[in-house]
Amino acid sequence: MKxxxxxxxxxxxxxxxxFIETYTAGIVLTGTEIKSIRxxxxxxxxxxxxxxxxxxxxxxxxxxxxxxxxxxxHTARRDRKLLLSRKELRELQQGGSVxxxxxxxxxLFINEKGLAKLVIALAKxxxxxxxxxxxxxxxxxxxxxxxxxx
Numbered sequence: 001m002k003x004x005x006x007x008x009x010x011x012x013x014x015x016x017x018x019f020i021e022t023y024t025a026g027i028v029l030t031g032t033e034i035k036s037i038r039x040x041x042x043x044x045x046x047x048x049x050x051x052x053x054x055x056x057x058x059x060x061x062x063x064x065x066x067x068x069x070x071x072x073x074h075t076a077r078r079d080r081k082l083l084l085s086r087k088e089l090r091e092l093q094q095g096g097s098v099x100x101x102x103x104x105x106x107x108l109f110i111n112e113k114g115l116a117k118l119v120i121a122l123a124k125x126x127x128x129x130x131x132x133x134x135x136x137x138x139x140x141x142x143x144x145x146x147x148x149x150x
Contacts, residue, residue, distance in 0.1 A: 006037065008108040010044035015134060017104055017123035023092065025056070025118050026083035030074045032066035037116050039066075042108055049082065049103035049120055051093055056082040058105055058118065082118060095122045 029037075036042065041064035049058050057079045065073045084092070096103050107119040126134070 006040055006108070006110045008040065008042045008044060010047065010104065010106055012045065013104045013106055013121070013123070015131065016126060017102070017121070018126055018130070019106070019121040019123050020095070020101070021091075022106065022119055022121045023084060023088050025088075025120055027058070027116050027118050028081040028083065029116060032069040032072060033063050033074050034116060035069075036063050036066045036074075037108070038110065044105050044108060047105045049092075049096075049105065051096065054086075054089060054093070056084060056089060056092060056103070056120075058082055058120075061105065082120070092120075092122060100124055 043062040045062075047058055047060045049056055051057075059079050060077060061080060062077050063074065065076055092103055095101055101122060101124050103120055104123050105118055106121050109117055109119070111117050
């Protein structure tokens with residue numbers, strides 16, 4: 001069995017938000033979308049999650065059209081439903097309704113069963129000084145790794 005190496009991250013989300021709690025959700029996909037995901041043709045830039053009724057949806061997730069898809073191809077930026085338990089949906093809906101909190105996709109991967117999963121996080125927006133602190137921590141960590149390599 002071959003190793004799955006699909007692991008698409010939303011790097012900007014970790015810079016702009018402080019993650020409070022993370023959840024792993026399934027995604028409702030059409031036929032050619034999973035083939036594009038397996039090829040790594042996905043972008044999580046500018047994606048976010050929202051509730052419609054008691055269902056959680058992800059918006060702006062770009063899954064590029066499958067090259068061999070013909071007339072059965074999917075729309076690249078359509079809204080996709082996320083699959084979570086009722087308890088998790090209730091927690092996210094309560095947390096997401098608090099001002100200053102949002103639900104953002106963090107990572108997309110394919111699990112050992114071959115299913116596409118999306119890691120989402122209940123997140124709080126960082127202030128400008130928090131972002132400067134994150135940059136400083138990253139630079140310090142890089143400098144420490146350089147010192148210890150020598």
